[in-house]
Ligand SMILES: Nc1nc2c(c(=O)[nH]1)N[C@H]1C(S)=C(S)[C@@H](COP(=O)(O)OP(=O)(O)OC[C@H]3O[C@@H](n4cnc5c(=O)[nH]c(N)nc54)[C@H](O)[C@@H]3O)O[C@H]1N2
């Protein structure tokens with residue numbers, strides 16, 4: 001007898017008239033799925049499907065990828081450059097020449113009047129690697145400002161900082177294939193099913209075959225937590241305490257890998273001494289995880305053959321973000337779980353090309369994981385670009401989160417924002433508005449003209465998006481994959497690559513680097529600069545990347561396939577070849593709930609939306625799942641305040657307030673609420689965003705708020721709809 005689908009009619013896919021499928025890579029999250037975009041006979045993009053035979057996604061896509069062809073013609077795309085003479089004038093359409101001439105003359109004017117570093121540049125994790133490399137060359141080698149950073153400071157900075165502190169270099173050491181070998185998976189503050197659905201699917205498939213335990217550390221009962229063997233609902237911001245307690249149990253019970261520690265690390269005795277203060281009983285009182293649970297997880301992790309840890313924003317976005325990453329690395333080093341199949345410490349990255357900017361953008365240093373602080377690196381890059389070494393700064397400048405305060409203090413007067421929307425995504429947006437208003441000149445370069453930050457700009461440069469351009473992205477597992485320009489740029493928008501080249505051309509400088517005309521030309525420069533380094537690209541070519549549907553670095557010249565893992569020989573990037581074990585004293589410095597503001601405010605994402613919704617807010621079949629801002633609230637807490645499911649409430653912090661619809665759910669604890677950050681004029685009006693001392697990343701996930709009932713629900717609904725026009 002046949003059951004289910006066999007008895008019904010098979011699913012029929014609508015015939016969209018596709019005559020050709022073109023290969024590209026998804027432009028949303030860092031999973032890095034290979035996509036084919038279907039074109040009809042007019043050459044319009046009408047369908048998307050997962051590319052079969054691609055190791056990452058093996059034909060699968062999540063709902064954002066499936067609908068990605070609808071992006072090209074979505075509402076609000078920029079078609080022509082726009083300009084205002086005074087900030088509050090209306091925008092007028094201008095030619096590219098006029099928009100770029102004004103931009104270049106303002107950069108000149110500001111740098112001449114106030115010094116080179118008074119003009120700052122903020123970039124992103126969402127343009128192509130060749131574009132990052134070119135922007136870096138422009139920022140460092142032509143404009144010559146040291147205040148150049150990107151939204152990766154809101155996202156991956158703690159992971160970068162933690163990897164550098166532990167291993168001597170950035171670079172996630174593991175890969176998705178590790179799920180197929182691990183005996184234990186520990187996930188910290190990472191909600192894979194919603195934020196990296198296809199990594200989740202890889203993990204789940206591996207787990208169905210081998211049944212390894214999954215332990216999820218997250219204050220919220222996320223979709224991933226619901227699948228876990230053990231959910232550890234940690235007190236917000238206290239992961240370092242849990243990590244120290246796990247190390248305490250492992251070391252004091254003699255479960256550590258002494259041979260690995262002796263051969264490949266330094267600093268063990270200092271860690272052993274520090275973790276004595278974090279016995280499970282003391283730790284339980286701080287982090288909220290039962291002492292026996294802590295002992296059990298420690299034994300499980302240390303005793304199995306291969307154990308791995310993954311983490312995302314629950315760790316990075318904290319005042320202890322960098323320490324959290326180091327703590328995870330410590331745990332893996334003392335148990336000998338780095339660089340072996342199924343044994344790794346893998347930061348799940350965020351944006352589609354968060355890795356590309358880390359590797360090549362020069363935002364925090366120089367191309368190819370080089371640093372400004374190293375004279376040999378400065379000399380090498382200056383020589384390669386044909387500029388004076390003295391033109392390069394000797395240490396990195398301000399982080400994104402320090403650039404806004406520097407605008408407030410008058411140190412920075414002009415700003416170029418590329419593919420990021422701080423008016424919605426930075427903490428405490430009321431303050432961001434004031435700082436943007438203070439700028440003498442703001443240029444916004446974005447694929448959408450209706451992005452909120454553009455309301456404060458003098459010049460708007462319309463950028464081509466995703467598969468209107470050609471270049472590469474690097475995903476979470478260091479896989480470089482190709483984006484093909486399957487359709488031409490929308491309207492008169494231009495690829496970011498071309499915009500950078502045009503600006504470079506217009507800037508007057510005595511010595512200027514050469515800017516290749518094609519992204520492939522830039523890629524060839526990157527290959528040369530990477531030869532013999534950890535991130536060796538020299539064996540890659542566009543044709544090879546497309547043929548293999550993505551290749552991992554390192555892939556040196558002459559090597560057919562990329563290496564799946566780093567540090568397999570236990571040699572790290574510190575001069576002595578050893579990893580550092582670093583003691584992590586915990587200092588409790590968060591804003592925490594009190595009588596006046598009794599709830600923890602947690603924020604994050606949902607599967608159907610991407611970031612500030614410039615894209616997913618315009619795609620009906622995504623937006624319909626959550627068209628309006630909402631918060632998750634525990635039903636018991638709501639009952640005490642007389643709040644019903646679906647009612648609007650006012651959320652108040654020490655910064656400001658926001659009106660949001662309440663959804664009652666047991667996913668959050670009675671003393672906490674969760675608000676997706678995708679909506680303008682919402683959660684980031686409330687967040688405090690204290691900064692991590694190492695990475696300068698904001699603690700988006702720990703603020704204190706109170707909730708107020710709203711008597712006039714109709715007025716709140718009208719206001720809410722008006723605040724979010726699309
Ligand atoms: N659908 C979708 N996917 C995305 C994105 C998107 O916008 N939409 N954005 C991409 C980007 S750039 C990023 S950075 C990633 C983010 O991916 P994730 O980090 O997985 O997503 P978040 O929802 O920001 O946060 C993850 C979890 O951290 C938990 N958390 C909060 N505080 C703590 C804490 O103190 N300790 C611990 N252990 N956990 C805590 C939250 O409860 C939340 O469930 O997603 C990427 N993928």
Ligand SMILES: Nc1nc2c(c(=O)[nH]1)N[C@H]1C(S)=C(S)[C@@H](COP(=O)(O)OP(=O)(O)OC[C@H]3O[C@@H](n4cnc5c(=O)[nH]c(N)nc54)[C@H](O)[C@@H]3O)O[C@H]1N2
Pocket residue numbers: 124126127151154155156313317350351418419420421422424425426427445446447448451463464465466496603604605610611612613614615677683684687700
């Ligand atoms: N409360 C709270 N706030 C958060 C977070 C949180 O968890 N909670 N997460 C933080 C994190 S991890 C991140 S990564 C940030 C993200 O914050 P943002 O960087 O502000 O996020 P996006 O909305 O993705 O902004 C990217 C912009 O680039 C544009 N764009 C897309 N492709 C291209 C292109 O090819 N060229 C150009 N020029 N423009 C393009 C898009 O239209 C969009 O306006 O938000 C941070 N803010």
Ligand code: SF4
Pocket residue numbers: 026027028029030031032033057060061062063064065066196197198199
């Ligand atoms: S999982 Fe990420 S990369 Fe894959 S289709 Fe979805 S958004 Fe795109």
Ligand SMILES: [Mo]
Pocket residue numbers: 154155156350351
């Ligand atoms: Mo991110």
